[in-house]
Amino acid sequence: MPISVSVPMVLLPDAAAAGSLFSAPVSGVAVLVALVTVGWVVRAVHSWRRLRHVPGPALARWSSLWMVKRLSSGRFHEAMCDVMEEYGPLVRIGPNELTCSDPDVLRHMSAARSLYTKGEFYETGRIIPGYDNIVTQRDDVKHKALRAQMTNAYRGTSAFAYEDGVDRQILQLIFLIDNKYISEPGSLRPMDLAAKIQFFTLDVISDVSFGAPFGFLTEDKDLFQYNEINASAVPVMNMLQAMPWLSNVVYRWPLRLALPSDGDSVGFGRLMGVAKSYVDARLRSGSKPNPDMLQSFIESGMSHSDLIQHMFVQIVAGSITTSAAIRHTLLALLTTPASLSRLQTELAALNLPLSQVIPAPTAESLPYLSAVVLEGLRMWPPTTGLGCKQVPPGGDIICGVHVPGGTQVGHNFSGMMRAREIWGEDGGVFWPERWLEMDEQERKEREAVVELAFGSGRFRCLGRRLAGVEVGKGVAELVRRFDFAVVEPQRPMKSESGVFWLGSDFWVRVTRRL
Numbered sequence: 001m002p003i004s005v006s007v008p009m010v011l012l013p014d015a016a017a018a019g020s021l022f023s024a025p026v027s028g029v030a031v032l033v034a035l036v037t038v039g040w041v042v043r044a045v046h047s048w049r050r051l052r053h054v055p056g057p058a059l060a061r062w063s064s065l066w067m068v069k070r071l072s073s074g075r076f077h078e079a080m081c082d083v084m085e086e087y088g089p090l091v092r093i094g095p096n097e098l099t100c101s102d103p104d105v106l107r108h109m110s111a112a113r114s115l116y117t118k119g120e121f122y123e124t125g126r127i128i129p130g131y132d133n134i135v136t137q138r139d140d141v142k143h144k145a146l147r148a149q150m151t152n153a154y155r156g157t158s159a160f161a162y163e164d165g166v167d168r169q170i171l172q173l174i175f176l177i178d179n180k181y182i183s184e185p186g187s188l189r190p191m192d193l194a195a196k197i198q199f200f201t202l203d204v205i206s207d208v209s210f211g212a213p214f215g216f217l218t219e220d221k222d223l224f225q226y227n228e229i230n231a232s233a234v235p236v237m238n239m240l241q242a243m244p245w246l247s248n249v250v251y252r253w254p255l256r257l258a259l260p261s262d263g264d265s266v267g268f269g270r271l272m273g274v275a276k277s278y279v280d281a282r283l284r285s286g287s288k289p290n291p292d293m294l295q296s297f298i299e300s301g302m303s304h305s306d307l308i309q310h311m312f313v314q315i316v317a318g319s320i321t322t323s324a325a326i327r328h329t330l331l332a333l334l335t336t337p338a339s340l341s342r343l344q345t346e347l348a349a350l351n352l353p354l355s356q357v358i359p360a361p362t363a364e365s366l367p368y369l370s371a372v373v374l375e376g377l378r379m380w381p382p383t384t385g386l387g388c389k390q391v392p393p394g395g396d397i398i399c400g401v402h403v404p405g406g407t408q409v410g411h412n413f414s415g416m417m418r419a420r421e422i423w424g425e426d427g428g429v430f431w432p433e434r435w436l437e438m439d440e441q442e443r444k445e446r447e448a449v450v451e452l453a454f455g456s457g458r459f460r461c462l463g464r465r466l467a468g469v470e471v472g473k474g475v476a477e478l479v480r481r482f483d484f485a486v487v488e489p490q491r492p493m494k495s496e497s498g499v500f501w502l503g504s505d506f507w508v509r510v511t512r513r514l
């Protein structure tokens with residue numbers, strides 16, 4: 001029997017009543033969406049107008065998507081060269097971001113009395129949310145004070161010499177190659193040169209920092225999955241470069257729980273843990289001072305938390321950059337036999353025994369080695385990120401145009417190092433001879449441009465001297481002792497650029513020369 005249910009008429013809403021029941025929330029959401037859209041459009045139009053006179057790709061005028069796409073493509077350095085070619089030395093690459101390839105402008109922004117400050121992106125490098133280190137400190141007065149505190153350690157006065165640490169790790173690298181990776185006729189022991197160089201730079205920086213290497217070279221493995229985790233963190237850094245405000249999201253609960261911490265067993269956190277254990281051991285009463293950077297930092301009066309942070313900062317800042325420089329210079333040499341042979345001849349003339357590493361002053365006095373190192377830094381500046389500086393409140397005239405206060409102006413390192421106006425038609429070619437053919441004045445000026453790969457003025461890289469010793473000696477000692485044949489000449493190495501270079505799969509066949 002069918003069941004019939006009778007509903008009292010009072011409970012049945014009529015059509016009009018139904019409409020009013022739903023229309024209130026629907027129209028509320030619609031108004032909200034409309035307000036947000038109008039707000040976004042007004043903001044976008046305002047930001048487009050502020051910099052509409054600066055040339056650049058159409059999408060970049062409205063959105064950060066242009067940068068996001070280029071930064072995540074792995075070819076950011078090429079995008080920077082392309083925009084310079086197409087639009088000139090000052091290019092708009094985001095709603096509030098410009099990039100500049102004029103060396104004078106870059107120097108001006110970082111000069112001692114300049115009113116520019118570090119840009120918004122720097123804050124994204126904080127290790128502890130809300131707590132600044134030398135890289136992230138945007139307050140000029142505090143940055144200056146911190147830098148003064150740290151300079152002694154980087155200068156290498158206080159009875160410590162970088163060179164010993166670099167030499168120890170060069171010998172360790174050579175020992176590893178000699179014992180594990182020498183191929184004989186008919187046998188191949190392929191070696192990923194990119195990985196070994198990364199191990200080398202990590203062991204150098206830990207050796208000079210705490211007086212003991214991490215041990216990447218002795219273990220011959222990616223300890224604490226550091227390199228693997230570093231590679232997976234770079235895409236996040238790339239996103240932050242395009243949209244620094246995202247770091248406010250990352251630093252909030254619950255995402256902040258995923259940030260590295262010194263209790264982690266792998267990655268950045270593990271490295272922080274190692275740094276902390278060295279700091280704690282050194283501060284323990286009765287512990288012996290050691291002639292290293294940590295000791296200099298302690299003597300400068302740094303707090304416990306600052307010591308840990310700055311040990312960690314320099315491990316990261318001092319390894320990814322230096323390894324990119326050595327890796328690219330070696331690749332350029334292996335694929336330019338005339339340059340490699342000329343360098344090997346220069347090194348052979350030194351008649352140094354194999355037990356000895358070339359002393360830094362000797363390496364620096366070699367004309368061809370110096371030309372090779374300069375040319376490697378020029379062709380592939382190791383930092384490809386923008387290092388934006390913020391235009392002071394009153395605005396400034398850059399490359400002849402007015403740029404309003406608050407604009408973020410980045411360094412177009414890659415474009416500047418290949419610009420036709422500076423380097424001529426062959427700026428895109430690795431050719432160390434160019435340095436030997438210049439007259440003294442010209443060479444001085446060009447060297448000053450390459451030097452900008454380390455920043456300048458108030459923000460100049462503190463590890464510049466160590467990096468120079470490491471790159472010069474590292475390249476020289478490897479090509480002096482070994483021949484490297486690229487295993488896959490059509491794709492010699494995997495290399496990607498964003499904020500930093502990432503390199504891997506640089507497979508080589510190694511034989512002894514001496």
Ligand code: HEM
Nearest residue numbers: 134314317318321322325382453454455459461462463467
């Ligand atoms: C080829 C290797 C290297 C390159 C190309 C390089 C490049 C740079 C650049 C471009 C900056 C930023 C400048 C700016 O903000 O305008 C910088 C800053 C810095 N670098 Fe390096 N770097 C290298 C190696 C090193 C090494 C080995 C160390 C540590 C021993 C180091 C420690 C630092 C520190 C602490 C800063 C922050 C300076 C400050 O803000 O005052 N770097 N470097």
